[in-house]
Amino acid sequence: MWRRVLLVLVAYSAIVVLGLSVPLATTVSRERLQRFTESRTAAATYFADLADREPELRGTELQQAVERYHDVYGEGVVVVDRTGTTRASAGLSARSPEVAAAVSEALRNQRTRISSGLTPWSPTSVLVTQPIGTGTQVDGAVVIAASTAAAKRDVARSWAVIAGGALAMLVLGSLIAVALSRWTVRPLTALTTRVRALRAAIVDHVPAGGESRQHDPGDRRRSGPPEVRELARIFDAMADDIETATAAQRRLVADTAHALRNPLAAVRFRLDTLGLGLSGRSLESHRRTLVEIDRLDRIVEDLLVLATAESRPPGSSTGVSDVAAILAERHDFWADALEDAGMSSSIALPAESARPMLAAVDEDDLVRVMDVLLSNAVNHAGAGASVEVGCRPEGARIRIWVADTGRGVTDDDLRRVTERFFRASAGNAPGSGLGLSIAQALVEGAGGELSVSAGHPAGLRIDLGLPPADPLAHNDS
Template structure:
């Protein structure tokens, strides 16, 4: 449609001025306003769009031209393009999903196998240990509520197995303790009868009798060590209730072992910190510390060798007290050093009698007080064992006693 400045139709093909849309477009064009064409087109846009253009020079408007442009072809092109993009996105999603499923199955397959293995292991524990299947209270485990189902199942089975293993370990300790306790009386009776029997023996029979007594004594020491070890390992960490003066204990044990050390050809010394005695008050029962020190000194007497020197010492290290027994004897090979605290382990350099439980007992006693036992090579030779014991807060205890 073409109109003059008065709005009179001069030519028209398919458009009439009676249409409100056309009339509005003509009015805007005669006011020298061009039709604002939409910047985007969608498949659901109107089938046609009116375009009005003023005719004239500068600000002088002599008429206007209005065109009804069809959008059908453009909308079809947009719909076709969108379909290709959507189809490609769906295809990529399907391919990504297939890859994700394949990767997840490849990743989860070991977890599934591990879950099956853990379940089988737990079943064997339940079958062998009475009471292992009984649930016991434990801390809440939040990881069961999140994560993939396979991981949650594995976590649940692993938690149950961990509980069963703890129960089995406790049952094993009880068994060792009960067995050792039950063997003490029969061993004592056998020793008494052997002593009585030996009164009437002479010659080779007496020699065999004495060898038997040595084996009985060795067996009795092993039973005693097993009982002490089981009792010490049954204590929770940090359960020690007593305190002791480490310096006084070291001095007393040094005097006690002086004769044995001299007989073994060893020279002994003691190193104590200067200052108030309270700096060496440890949160450990005195009997436990004495037993641990006796284990270390006994090992030095048996294995250090003649002409070696042995040093006992202690010093405060922050919130802990370092207690050590170091010798310059044969020591232990570097490969065997990490294993010397294992049960029944005997180093290749140790040729004397022993059960291999001494350092295990010392470690259990120290860890029961919340401490730590470390073993290292001596300088320049030998073996050094450090007991790191928590220091007792005697200053605040003394202040509380003064106030009371």
């Protein structure tokens, strides 16, 4: 791919160089032609003035001036009267067809105009004419066979300097283009190699039977350099493989959790039966075993809920919930637990006259999320903390929060509290470490977002942003 980038950069550099050098060369040619024309026109005007004053001068003075000019500059001159008769000449004959045509134009009071630029391949000489006389009275003509050799050499020398500079600029631009193209393409080439290797590693671990999405063959991957198209193709295939592997992982977790529920229930039943005949230290061991079985049962249930929630695409929830009613009901439900833990609680709801806030989330999911957040406050805020539950409309979202003034977590732990099985370093309460992960998955499955931040002045604050539901759809249902 770097060759294509190099070609584009070199072509662009060539266009820029040509865009600068060609106008400069044209300007030099025109400027040199102007100086050449002015000098020869001045000489022709001088001879025309001499010829016009001939009666006042000696007859040989005009001829001498013409001969001196021819000797010094090597250019032929001829002066004729109105009838075409030669009055003075040196190195040029009025009988030449080209000179006769130039004389005819001058006798019609037409002066020489050289319109084209002067180039190294221009004619070696040009005829410069000047009428003799003033106004409309033409008494003759002066013709000079002006040599362009010196002017062409000057133009050729200037053009050589310009061409050399342009070539140097082009070479320098090409060197920069080579370095720039390699520098630009190197990360893309390395990324293609790594993505190809990563995809090969993923394919080795993707379960058989996984189906990849079929992409539209007419999409953007059909355009652009082959390396970019190849990278896009490999990346799309890798994304499909990751999606397939992730879906398989979620199915495995869900299937495993579902398969463990019945054996755990059977073990619990047998332990309950076994505990009827125990006493003393055996009974205490039996109680601890039941605690661990209950904990394992909660983890299995949480894994099943988490796998189910994560398998939903964002915004796929079709339920509608009255946010204020659910918050009030869950606050009342957890009030005793909060009081037993030595905490105070409050709830901030919109005024009763306000229209009900309906969120596009299943009621069971919102109830589960609020239970997770309030349980988290009960287990981790600590005695003496206050807990506030509230909601309000906020732009295109319904904002729900649970904030406490408890111990909070460190800044490092704050970024990880929604990770699976993560437990804060300062926490010692029981739990599976899946609660906030489940809450986040349920909220995102409804098209919302969950954020965790430090409370003010202390503690932890968890905010939910849920999409509002359509009241008309809710009434129709």
